[in-house]
Amino acid sequence: MEKSEHFDNLKNAMIALEKDDVVSITVKSLEVGIEPLDIIDNGLLPGLNTIGEMFENEDIFLPELMRSAQIFQGAMDLLQPKIQEMGTNIKKKGTVVIGTVKGDMHYIGKNIVKLLMETSGFDVHDLGVDVDPFAFIVKADEVNADMIALSALLTTTLIGQKDVIEALEGQGKREKYKVLLGGGSVTKAWADEIGADGYAENGYGAVKLAKSFIA
Amino acid sequence: MLDLIEVFERADNGLLILDTDYYMNRFVPKLAEIIDRYKIKWDRQTIVNSDDDLADRVFQAAVDLIAEAGAYCPDTNRVMEFTRDEIVRAAEQAPQSARFGEGREAKTMHGRNVDEDSVPWIHVGGGIYTTDEQIYLDTVEGLASINIVDSLSVPSILHLRGKDARVRSPQELLSAIKTVILAREGIRRSGRAGLPIINGISAASNSVSMIAAASPQFGLRPSDGFLIDFLSEMMVNYEALQKVAYFNSISANIGSTSTPLFGGYAGGAEGVAVLATSYFIMGNLIYRGSYHYNAPLHQNLRLSSTKPLLWAIGMSNQANARNMRYPVVNLPYLGGGAGTRMYHHEMAAYMLSVVPAGGNIFSGHPAKSVEPNSLLPRDHQFHAELGLASAKFSRKDANPLAQKFFEKYEKLIKDPTPGFRYEQVYDLKTKKIVNEEYLKIQDEVRVEFKEMGIEVLTS
Numbered sequence: 001m002e003k004s005e006h007f008d009n010l011k012n013a014m015i016a017l018e019k020d021d022v023v024s025i026t027v028k029s030l031e032v033g034i035e036p037l038d039i040i041d042n043g044l045l046p047g048l049n050t051i052g053e054m055f056e057n058e059d060i061f062l063p064e065l066m067r068s069a070q071i072f073q074g075a076m077d078l079l080q081p082k083i084q085e086m087g088t089n090i091k092k093k094g095t096v097v098i099g100t101v102k103g104d105m106h107y108i109g110k111n112i113v114k115l116l117m118e119t120s121g122f123d124v125h126d127l128g129v130d131v132d133p134f135a136f137i138v139k140a141d142e143v144n145a146d147m148i149a150l151s152a153l154l155t156t157t158l159i160g161q162k163d164v165i166e167a168l169e170g171q172g173k174r175e176k177y178k179v180l181l182g183g184g185s186v187t188k189a190w191a192d193e194i195g196a197d198g199y200a201e202n203g204y205g206a207v208k209l210a211k212s213f214i215a
Numbered sequence: 216m217l218d219l220i221e222v223f224e225r226a227d228n229g230l231l232i233l234d235t236d237y238y239m240n241r242f243v244p245k246l247a248e249i250i251d252r253y254k255i256k257w258d259r260q261t262i263v264n265s266d267d268d269l270a271d272r273v274f275q276a277a278v279d280l281i282a283e284a285g286a287y288c289p290d291t292n293r294v295m296e297f298t299r300d301e302i303v304r305a306a307e308q309a310p311q312s313a314r315f316g317e318g319r320e321a322k323t324m325h326g327r328n329v330d331e332d333s334v335p336w337i338h339v340g341g342g343i344y345t346t347d348e349q350i351y352l353d354t355v356e357g358l359a360s361i362n363i364v365d366s367l368s369v370p371s372i373l374h375l376r377g378k379d380a381r382v383r384s385p386q387e388l389l390s391a392i393k394t395v396i397l398a399r400e401g402i403r404r405s406g407r408a409g410l411p412i413i414n415g416i417s418a419a420s421n422s423v424s425m426i427a428a429a430s431p432q433f434g435l436r437p438s439d440g441f442l443i444d445f446l447s448e449m450m451v452n453y454e455a456l457q458k459v460a461y462f463n464s465i466s467a468n469i470g471s472t473s474t475p476l477f478g479g480y481a482g483g484a485e486g487v488a489v490l491a492t493s494y495f496i497m498g499n500l501i502y503r504g505s506y507h508y509n510a511p512l513h514q515n516l517r518l519s520s521t522k523p524l525l526w527a528i529g530m531s532n533q534a535n536a537r538n539m540r541y542p543v544v545n546l547p548y549l550g551g552g553a554g555t556r557m558y559h560h561e562m563a564a565y566m567l568s569v570v571p572a573g574g575n576i577f578s579g580h581p582a583k584s585v586e587p588n589s590l591l592p593r594d595h596q597f598h599a600e601l602g603l604a605s606a607k608f609s610r611k612d613a614n615p616l617a618q619k620f621f622e623k624y625e626k627l628i629k630d631p632t633p634g635f636r637y638e639q640v641y642d643l644k645t646k647k648i649v650n651e652e653y654l655k656i657q658d659e660v661r662v663e664f665k666e667m668g669i670e671v672l673t674s
Contacts, residue, residue, distance in 0.1 A: 058523075061482040062514070063243040070239075103382035105289075108447055108479050112514065155344055155373055156382035156420050184517065185344075187585055202515040 003034055007042040014047025015054075017064060019071045026075045036079040037088065044075055048119040055116070056204045062108075065115045072119065092123040094214040097140045098149040099127035100183075101160025109183060110151040112203040117149075120207045133163040140177050147178035147197075147213055149206065155185045162194040178213045182206055216308045217301055219463060222501055223456055225295040226288035234450075237287045237294060238480050242449060245284045249276045250485045257484040262525045262621060263568050263614035270329070270533035277492035277534065278302050286497065289446065290453040297500065305500035311540045313468055313505035315366055317438055320409030322365050324506055326540030327573045329533050330609045335602060336575035338544045339595040340368035342417035343580060344587045348372065348397060350637050353646055355401025357592030359410050363599055363674045366440070368414035368577075369398035370590055382420055391419035391428035399434030413440030413470060413506070413544075422457040429467070437467035443502050444472035445494060448480045451501055459502050471498025472508040477524050479514045484523035487511050491531035495541050509574070510546035516628060517583045518550040520561040522621055529568035533610075536573025544577040545569045550627070552634020553581040553589040554653045557624045559660045562598050563669065564620040566605040567613040576602030581634055588637040593648060597657060600671045601664070608669075616668055 006029045013021035022044075029039050051068045054060045083090060096117055100110050107129045117124045125143050127135055136148050148168075150161045161181055168174040178197040181190070191199035197213065200206035232241075253272040264270060281302045286295040311326045324336040340358045345351045351372045358367050373380045373390045380386035394417060402410050415435055419425035429435050443458045445451060462469050473494035475481050481490040491511050498504035511528050512519050519528065528545055535541055547565045551557030562579040570576060578598035581589045605613065640650040648654060664671050 055478075056515075058478060058483070061478045061486075062480055063239075063247070063482055066239060066243075105446060105452070108476055108514065112479070154382060154420050155371070156380060156387055156418075159379065159381045185585060201517070204515070 001032070003038070006032070006034060007046070010039065010043030011047040011050070014044060014068065014071065015050050017067050017071060019074060022071050022075050023078065026078050030078070030082060036082045036086070037090065039079060040090065044072055045121060048072060052116060052119055052204070052207070062112060065112070065119070069115050069118055093121040094146040094210060095123045095125070095143055096147050096149055096210060097125045097127065097136055097143065097145045098151070099131035099136060100129040100151040101157055102130060102132055102163065103160055104152050104154055104157035105129050106151070106153040109153065109203070113149060113151070113182060113206045116203045116207045117210060120211070122210060133160065133167045136164050137167055137171060137173065145177060147180055147210060149180045149182065152183040152186060158185055158190060161186070161196070165194055165196065180206060180209055216304050217500065219459070219503065223460070225297070226291055226293060226451065226456060229285065229288070229293035229296050231293055233292065234287060234289060238448070241294070242284045243480060246280055246481060246486050246489065249279045249283065250489060252276070252279070255485045255489065257523060257526050261614060262522060262529070262564065262617040263571065263610045264526065264530050264533060265610040265614065267537060270530060270537050273488050273492055273530055274534040274538040276489045277496060278306065280489055280493045281496060281500070284449060286449045286451045286501065288451055288453070295451060295501070302496060302500060306496045306539050309496070309499040309539050309541045310505055311542070313542050315411035315413060315438055315440060315468060317409035317436065320407050320411070321438070324365070324542045324575060326542045327536060327575065328540065329536045329573045330571055331573065332607055335570055335606050336365050336542070336544065337363055337599045337602060338366045338368065338413065338576060339364050339578040339599055340414070341370065341578070341580040341584065341590055342368055342414050343370045343584055343590050345370040345372045346374065346587050349643060350588055351397050352401045352404070353641065353643070354590050354592065354637060355398050356404045357646070358590070358595055359402045359405035359407050361592065361596045361599060361674070363603070364410070366411045366413045367402065369394065369412050369417055371417035372397060373418055387418070387420065388424040388427050391416050391424040392433050394418035395428045395433045395435050411439045413468070415439050415441040422454045425458060426461050437465050440468040440470045440506060442470045442472045442508055444474070448475065448490060455502070463503050468505040469502055470506050470508050471502040471504035472510065474510045474512050476512055476514040477521070477527070484527045487524065487527040488530040488534070491527065492534040495531070495535045495539060495543065499541065506542040506544065508546055509543050510548065512548055516550070517548065518628070519548045520550060520565055520624070521628060525564055525568040525617065525621070529572040532569050532572035532574040540573070542575065543573070544575045546577055547579040548584055549579040549581055550583055550631030551581060551624065552586060552632055553591045553594055554635040554640065554656060555632040556656060556660055557627050557632040558594070558634060559597070559657070560620050560623040563601060563664065564617045566598070566602050567608060567617040567620070570602055570605040571608050571610045571613045582631070586634070586636070589634065591635065591637060591640055593657065596674065597661070597671065600674050604669050604671045619667055
């Protein structure tokens with residue numbers, strides 16, 4: 001079987017959300033000597049990209065997106081040790097620290113952005129909801145993040161996004177991280193007012209913005 | 216029906232499970248299985264369903280969803296489980312009417328049947344952010360002055376000494392009190408002091424602020440309505456249960472409130488229809504509601520006027536109307552800005568989807584509810600009149616007309632038309648409309664609607 005056939009099969013299994021097939025094709029691909037990074041770049045990620053497009057087109061929804069992330073992780077669990085054995089690293093598009101700001105308990109929007117970013121090749125560190133402003137910075141420093149993504153649904157919690165920017169400025173780290181905003185009550189005017197680097201109205205927009213930061 | 220303390224204990228004693236496991240291992244697979252079990256399918260063409268058997272299957276699916284997935288309490292990480300018998304009893308014993316208001320404004324909201332040509336309850340306004348106290352008062356007075364209106368949703372005002380209040384801060388609590396005081400004053404100025412506010416309390420995002428601002432000396436009464444929402448799909452937190460405990464203790468009207476997300480954990484149209492219907496039942500079972508705020512929303516576009524959502528929202532109303540008849544108002548998040556043709560077209564499609572389906576009337580929230588000062592009383596009068604015109608349609612007759620309206624704004628959904636702000640339309644001193652363009656659009660739309668087959672009479 002040609003390499004390209006393995007890749008096509010893997011991509012199609014990802015798109016069909018067939019966990020067992022993804023695992024077996026990944027194992028088989030390794031057995032025939034295909035490099036783990038090739039398996040990721042040419043099989044798994046193209047599948048995830050298609051899944052992202054299907055999500056944007058409303059052909060699939062959040063449950064399928066979550067399932068695809070689980071299946072991808074299952075394949076990565078097989079590939080990661082091989083990559084480490086070879087002394088190479090997976091090249092991530094970028095590293096993102098994400099969370100819903102202090103005082104806000106809403107997380108569906110944030111979870112969608114997280115999943116879309118992960119399936120687009122970003123390394124995402126999710127701090128959950130009701131996150132202290134300094135916790136974003138501590139995590140961003142720890143993982144050497146490229147950007148911090150802040151979600152806020154309520155008008156009364158928007159201020160939590162400003163707090164993070166203010167805390168970054170206070171620590172002299174504002175230029176170190178791009179700050180991306182999202183959430184139900186966030187507007188471009190608000191993002192401009194508090195000096196964020198960008199604002200996205202939806203998950204797909206957030207991914208595009210994140211990619212533009214890395215480019 | 217289950218004793219309220221027993222309901223609270225379910226949040227303390229159920230299965231201990233991670234929230235992600237609840238969604239991925241219980242809610243999501245169960246919902247998919249139940250949709251298959253009852254063969255619930257949206258045909259992608261219909262906006263207004265007229266298949267009664269399908270509406271009844273949606274209701275049965277909603278019962279099964281609660282029985283098999285349960286609700287989830289994030290404060291205890293436990294699943295709140297209910298037996299099928301407990302759920303069915305809650306549905307059977309749900310109120311079919313709710314009494315609101317005081318004095319000559321006192322009135323009863325009824326749960327309506329499908330294809331019922333009675334006059335629906337007319338609710339207008341929205342909890343939209345307002346930047347200025349004078350605009351706030353004028354907006355509320357203007358809404359309350361619409362003579363056919365039965366109840367109001369009042370906007371929120373979070374400014375205190377020129378600054379926005381922060382969540383859970385003392386300023387937020389004071390802002391919530393200020394919102395209530397200003398709202399009641401605005402209503403009083405209209406000469407209809409007893410008119411109920413049924414979105415109590417728009418500026419209170421936590422239970423402490425809400426309970427504080429509900430104190431009667433600020434102007435709210437048990438005959439108003441207090442909203443208690445589900446934090447996320449099937450998620451019931453302690454804050455919500457605290458509100459349930461308090462507002463039941465003062466015998467106030469509770470508006471159970473839900474925002475099932477299209478494209479979220481519930482998936483597409485079928486999942487949203489089932490989930491929205493489950494919330495009606497849980498509104499009585501867990502929250503002891505008197506009425507329901509049904510607000511399904513597109514998670515990506517942040518509006519409720521897409522074709523599958525219109526179908527799902529109408530379907531949930533039909534399932535309720537035929538099996539429970541809990542009084543429902545449906546909250547239209549619309550993309551078009553205030554005063555625009557798009558906004559009115561969306562409202563027409565929405566009204567035709569929900570009013571013949573057994574829902575009551577609620578005017579549209581423009582610009583996805585994020586543009587400040589965008590509640591224009593004249594828009595809401597028009598929408599109330601449009602709702603009354605929609606009540607004359609059967610579901611079967613409403614469907615082709617809803618399709619026509621949908622086609623008018625379909626291409627604009629991803630980039631909606633921006634609209635007007637209060638201060639661009641009204642003279643802030645005389646409170647009269649001074650924007651000719653605004654008036655012209657509404658006049659033209661009224662003529663257009665008549666030509667399309669729905670005559671909107673001026674009240």
